[in-house]
Amino acid sequence: MRFGDLVRRLAMDTRPLGIPAYRRLWAGQGVSFIGFQLTSVAVSAQIYDITGSSFWVGMLGPANLIPLVVFGLWGGAVADAVDRRRLLLVGAVIAWTATLALLVQAALGATHVGLLLATVAVHATGFAITGPTRGAIIPRLVPAELVPAANTLNFLAGGVGTVVGPLVGGIVLTQGGFAGAYLIDALLFGAGFYAAVRLPRLKPIGEVTRPGLRSVVDGLSYVAGHPVVMMSFVVDIIAMAFALPRALFPEIVAERFGGSLIAFGWLSASMAIGSVLGGLMSGWVGRVRRQGLALTFVIAAWGLSVAAAGLVGQLWLMVALLAFGGAADLVSSVWRQTILQTHAPDDMRGRMQGVFMVVVAGGPRLGDLRAGATASWFGATGAWIGGGIACAVVVLAVGLAVPAFRNYRPAVRGL
Template sequence: MDTRPLAVPAYRRLWFGQAVSHAGLAVTVVAVSQQVWELTHSSLWVGLLGLANLIPLVVFGLWGGAIADAVDRRRLLIVGSLIAWASTLFILAQALLGLDNVYVLLGAVALGATGFAITSPARGAIIPRLLSPEQVPAANALNSLVYSMGAVVGPMIGGVVLAVAGFAAAYAVDALLFSASLYAALRLPALPPLGEVARPGARAVLEGLRFILASPVLLMSFVVDIIAMVLAMPKALFPELVAERFGGSPIALGWLNSAMAIGSVAGAVFSGWVGRVSRQGLALVVVIAVWGLAVAAAGLAQALWLVVAFMAVGGAADVVSSVWRQSILQLYAPDEMRGRMQGAFMVVVAGGPRLGDLRAGASAVAFGVTGAWVGGGLACAAVVLAVGLSVTRFREYRSR
């Protein structure tokens, strides 16, 4: 792994803050899905957590990206972080009060998604301002590493805390760890907008979307990711699978939530080769097909270790895909467009899995957990090969 970006103090603090806070967020993700399952015993309701995330992500992600191109990005990051922290405190309060209301949980999740939707475009647009262009792919690999490590450690902590101390303790862990991310935002230098400043609003958002639509390579990088996440993401099925195959064990739930991230950590640690691949369009299609096939194999496995192993293979493929897509987007757009590009990227990257949760939960009602899981993985591999290879400019695209 190329660690040169960590020599820049502002980036290093941002990176460390993300590493700590993302572990706490992963604890809450595990706890919320389990709490909703215990309240409803329905994978459809667990899938609706995805919808509660998706709506704020779409609305505030695109709008937040436009704002990130017009204001000091440090201030915007601080405001969004405070909103996200407030949602964590709210969900902790409902657990302490014993409300046991699924609608309250959905509301708390939606508030947290709003904070994330505001901060994510700003954070992504900040990176090219802190680092030289040749360091941007390495920074994205490092970011993928901390997200993946958080997604490994967080669910493991969540599973143990749930088993020992319950939901309130799990949410308290998140509230404490999130302070690291807020500290990193406060220590950033001022980052006022560069170039032509567009007034944030519908017109600025539409300008960003037109920029994407005018580039087949950018557009297809979004499309293949949507295919991967909507058709193959199985997270909403984890509680039901654990109940059916592994006796409802919180520890098994923690392993399942960590499985993909284990592979992502391995993929990020050994990511030095990723920057040397020039035919990134074709490579993206291949790694996303690998992701879909790995998910399908995991759905057929009966042993917990084998499910984890196949999901880890999928996670390694996913992190490689993420580094390529993010680097293309950050370096293709001028600075005055980067916030809007990151907003659209965040909507796809964070919103796609939420639609995938909804798809998986609804499919489980119709076809059972195995049918929904395996069918989604196979459909992903088939569709991404058909669509990705059909667009010549994307298939033949080479990195600049």
């Protein structure tokens, strides 16, 4: 095979960007996500600055998780019953209001950790509504055969934001403090809001179920009745809850790199760097047929790369190993998202995306809680390495034990 042919096979598929509505949504999400990540870095650094404790940084986990579970499931049910454009706007305004509240607290020099955690919970509420809504919108904007490519582009945009946000965060926190970081997030929010405003009306298609407990239960029943869908959630929870080392970054930076905010920014961006590089070379992802088996091995690779990163002492090598894990995580995210969007009918997609949001956004919060708690018992290094190894062992045992998942092949034409 010639080099040019190899590059074309590996290069990402950008055809969804030819659709104006999707292109605006993608660009707006990418810009606003930089601010979102900047705030995430700032609030964890602020809490550590106030308390000096990884435990309290880890408490960001439940502060985010509870609203994500409640409003993620509810928001997904509502997304199946109302105009998804309007719901996206409502969730965005809630998140933006919370960002402004963080800005005011930082400007006033507030040091009440409980108030910070409560504000983060409000922010998570807005995110829990917009996440499943946006995911349910994508199959309405692009044809089915382009859904994997659209998902890859979305994760790439998120990866870029996760790289740029923390790297800029290291500089902003040094020069402008916490208030400066929250102010930038509040300003970048406008790009995502504009993209949502320009979307066409997206009223529900098919049978409409009144949002409430019954519709949420119907969505969970759908998950329980489809082993492949269920396992796509299970393996992701394993990956994040066991291996994610994010809550340990402040303590590791203090122990190994003298508390350097620049080092903190690089560690925070490392996994997203891998996601971006993996996205740019993702042309092969849609051609993998045994996606369940591949998901299992990719998540095991993520866990082992995290464990290896915890063993080394050089910043550049830690970043490189975490970047490899980030590339593996991007690939697994694309496959899991595509499974959901193509298995479920449109009148169920909001609820599927609600469950997806709870798992994808909630899993890392469980990881934060796990990391913070185990660091109190075994130290930051022990919690980091042990979590990565446990992830690899458990995901191989669980993923290979379910034949429907192990043998799964996509039914979408063109994959």
